[in-house]
Amino acid sequence: MHALSLSINLDLLAENIRNLRQQLDPKSQIIFVVKSDAYGHGIPEIVRRAYAEGVTWFAVAYFEEALQVREAAPHADILVLGPISPEEVPESIEKNITPIVVDPDHAKTLAGIAAQQGKPLRAHIKIDTGMGRMGPLESDDTSDIKAILNTEGLEITGICSHLATVDLKRPWLQEKQHERFVKAYTLAEAISGRRLMRHFCSSRGIQYYPEWDYDGVRPGILLYGYGCNDPRMRVQTKPLLQMHSRVMQVKRVPEGTPIGYYSSYRTTRATQIAIVGTGYADGYLRSLSNRGEALVNGTRVPVVGRISMNWITLDLGPDLDCKAGDEVVLIGAQNENEVWADWLGRRAGTIAYEILTAIHPRIPRSYS
Ligand SMILES: Cc1ncc(COP(=O)(O)O)c(C=O)c1O
Structure with a gap:
């Protein structure tokens, strides 16, 4: 018999969620990052308990994980942080799963499939403000952002970016990223003619930049009890x-x-x-x-x-x-x-x- 086992305390998860909620701008949603099987804790149980504690947004890396979240929380909002593939579009629409779009070609491909379904695909746009990963680069050349927002068949409902750095000794790094994010959402909202759901911070950003709570924050590690090793930090949580x-x-x-x-x-x-x-x-x-x-x-x-x-x-x-x-x-x-x-x-x-x-x-x- 295998001697190894894991025990996961969901009451501590509930406590962690409450501690975060108390500190957060009341207008900001918790978009709980449950990718990689909820950081090894198990998607179904983590999502069910978090939903019962009032978390209604979840984020994953891949479409398959989104389906697992959908099973655990039939009414939650689900964001896929990576690009989905064209075959996944019909089920995304049917199951109300919101992918991220990363470039004009990706947007066009997804929108093409959505058009065949006769329904728009709701998506968020991810802007590269300094992470050097997915999304169009925020720069003077705004053509990619414009092209994505103007893609017919795609309904862009949110805009986000991801901090590469939260360095207290070199705060200008994250401040520069934030500056770019402000430019990007200002432009995107002007093009789309409406207010988008803005979300920017993951755990470390949440700890140090309450002014960046926006409409949502994307905590992962913090809700599993880590990323709060300094007692002066804004949010304290415990490992589950x-x-x-x-x-x-x-x-x-x-x-x-x-x-x-x-x-x-x-x-x-x-x-x-x-x-x-x-x-x-x-x-x-x-x-x-x-x-x-x-x-x-x-x-x-x-x-x-x-x-x-x-x-x-x-x-x-x-x-x-x-x-x-x-x-x-x-x-x-x-x-x-x-x-x-x-x-x-x-x-x-x-x-x-x-x-x-x-x-x-x-x-x-x-x-x-
Ligand atoms: C886009 C994005 N947002 C949020 C997170 C959550 O990060 P953290 O666990 O540091 O809160 C991740 C994790 O890698 C991510 O890739």
């Missing part, structure tokens, strides 16, 4: 997801015992080694070799040796009372000790996002 496993064997070994592939660790004293059921095949990153830590029976212990595909090894020290079957917290809290995804991310040279989304979807999840 904990990852547990079990000790499979405890072994007493002498000083100098090599541990794991290529003996990258040797015990420095007579000690106990615990073998624990998880490895890189589960998403426990190999870069945590000799760098991770876990919680066992109220004690924080180091991950030693290389992470292998299905097992990791912990150095328990000589005295810890531990036996096969005992619980190991890989992400989460035990007594007063905590190991969270952002800390693991720093240890692995990455970010909480990658720690969470790397967790293999086959690992059983329980919700409370």
